[in-house]
Amino acid sequence: MNASEKRLNKNFHVEIIPPKQESENLEADLNLFASKLERVIESGFTASITDNAMGILAFQGHECIEELGLRIDPEKVLIHLNTFHTIKNLDEILASCMRLGIRSVLAISGDGSTRLPKLCPADVGCENALSVTSVELISYIRKNYPEFRIGVAFNPYEPEKHEFEKLDRKLSAGASFVITQPIVDKNPVIDKLLNDYAGLSVTIEAWMSKKLYLLSDVVGYPIPEDAEYDPIATLEKLRGLYPQCGFYLSLLGFKTQYRLIEEMA
Amino acid sequence: MKIVVCIKQVPASNDAKIDPETKRIVREGSKAIVNPFDLYAIEEAIAIKERTGGEIIALTMGPEKAKNALKEALSMGVDRAILLSDRAFGGSDTWATSYALAKAIETIGDVELILCGKQAVDGDTAQVGPGIAEKLNARQAANVWKVEKIEKRSVTVKRINERGWDLVRLQYPALLTVVKDINTPRIPKLRDALIAEKAEIPIWKPCDVGADPDLIGLKNSPTQVVRTAPPAARNAVTLKIDCKPEEASDRFVKELLKRKLI
């Protein structure tokens, strides 16, 4: 593990969603994005910027940074990159990140929508693949942009054997760190991951919304809408359980929770 | 080359929900989007302009909020946009709409190429494109999936049909309606979206385009809606087969035979 990976590892990743394409007030949304980004980086956390999350068209993080001329530490930025792009667009994003000094990317399959194009196997030089998954995306980035450190997702709710095999493919394609799906307690699959892949940088996603039921699709069973959930307490607990891991905070409330997180760190 | 792209703002279709009683789709939500087929027309216009140079004008008819559709076209790369909007246009059917749009295109002047999506996904009529073409005395090709050649006086395209495709050459002015397969519409860049946000979009009224008030709007449209009704319910009972593959297949084939489907 090199020095920068270690730092990433002990960090909080704070998820930031760039303004949507359908934004009613683009400038206001951009300013909000900028203020969140700056705050996260000032706190010494890593800003994790999503890529058309849930298939909803949004502007790209690098565009926002470039357009606003934000002076931020690029080492504190992780961009998500999914398989719903044209190859031209994918190259543009990666080239722009190179210019900005951003060197961390989370390669995921992602969510499509009718408006989003999908990478084809031929685009990324994997003619034999049936479709482009994160594995093909990783190989492509590794080959053409070797400067990037590539992270991948890990889902403890998928069939275990299948998920570990997929992880192996992702790692051998060139991934070097992992961000998991959210957990709310000690998780045997995560334990196995930490045990079997000692030395691999693992960041655990902590669910920072009180609406736990939104995770129903992720965990694969219905969570009642009125389920009691305390995100901050859960995060505290997880940090105790997994002191060696960093935490990825999704849906963090900047008004209500951010100060508490800063204190915690 | 001067190109006009005609677009339409349509309601977005959201997640599919099925009414358990009628087994029909329940539509909800009223978010407005650019008609998906029109995005291909916009992209193709940009691709043609990249080859030939010239100017692209996006044109739509609709209420004030249809400006958002034009802004999306601008952020994709069209040069300017015009909104045809007035109460007098309200309720126009496809004939009256084609007439109004054709008048606007005449007003723009010297237009060689007009691009439209194959059809709008709300009405599904595919009538406005050919309607405009006729009114402008323009040649037309519907369901174009490839623009083969752009020449000084003509455009050569492939249009698909049920059996294959035709190669056709159209002298200008020509109107093409395009299908999905023709290209991959670009996603607007932030910088272009910010510029589009500030763009001035002129609103044209009937008098600005010299439209005869007796030929536009609901009252003057040849077609009139007499009534609307919910569609007949689909077969409301779902036969569920949930057993081992051998047994399931056997039950299924027997069911098809029973229903005389094979």
Next chain:
Amino acid sequence: MKLLNEQDKLNYKNVWVLAEFTPEGDVHGVSFELLGVAREIAADLGCEVWAVAPVSEITPASYALIHYGADKILAIEDERFRYFNDELECNVLDRLVRKYRPEILLGAATSAGRALMPRLASKLHCGLTADCTELNIDRETGELLQTRPAFGGNIMATIRSGNFRPQMATVRPKVMKALKADYARKGSVIRETAENGDSVNIKEVIEAVTDIQNAVNLSDANVIVSGGRAMKGPEGFKLIERLAERLGGAVGASRAAVDNGWISYPHQVGQTGQTVQADLYIACGISGQIQHLIGMQSCKTIVAIDTDDTTPMMQMADIAIKGDLFEVIPEIIKILEKKEINKGEN
């Protein structure tokens, strides 16, 4: 043409059906279906049914139009009608409509019909209703009532264009029922040709290519077997193809499968693909995004095969089979093959 007054209505008579032909010169099935509904309308109005046939040359095959219900064939012979030329056909028909003044003009909602009819309606200044599922005569006014789905099939709208003549409508293939052919039916042929004036501002059709790879006639298919994301790749589509072949059907696909390059775009069913109304639609591993459902909800019997029985497609289906596609489909093929052999022995 806008009616000048009540009296002017009497100047228009008869129901016209714009016939379509295959490149081999046979009448397209949809034209027989249109003749079927035209006969009903003509019975209500007490008038004749004319089949309008723009052809390179009238052949014995064209007389089928009479067997299926036409009283007259208006044959417009011109070598150029071998190919579909929107402007030429529009100009000729515009002239002949003004000459013979039909009260109603019906066309097929095929790729050609959907391009020609609106151009003609524009030129004639009359109403046109696309994709009608029902055509009736209003008993009081004698007007044509045209019913079509609107808003992606959420509403059925009934439309009139009573102040204009002819009243024009298109109908998709397989929506109306053709009459049984009556080979004893007699009719006559009226011959017309394209005139010089009809050739103004027409395009050049350079070639017409039959391209099996890129032409999938899903709108004509009685049976469609469609595959989605869960088919996992081109290999999965081999299964779909085999099942379709067994059932004598066509292969359809969801957008996800097309976008992944497993199968070509003409196979795509849905809002940005084709709208289909097969008798039997078998959706394999298609969850049923609304854009897909809009394109196939008019199919008579919908079958869904999937592991997840909570998807919209499984809920909409008439028959929902829960199971592994890669186990269930081969089993179905096996049973169908066995039946085929048994039939052979009988």
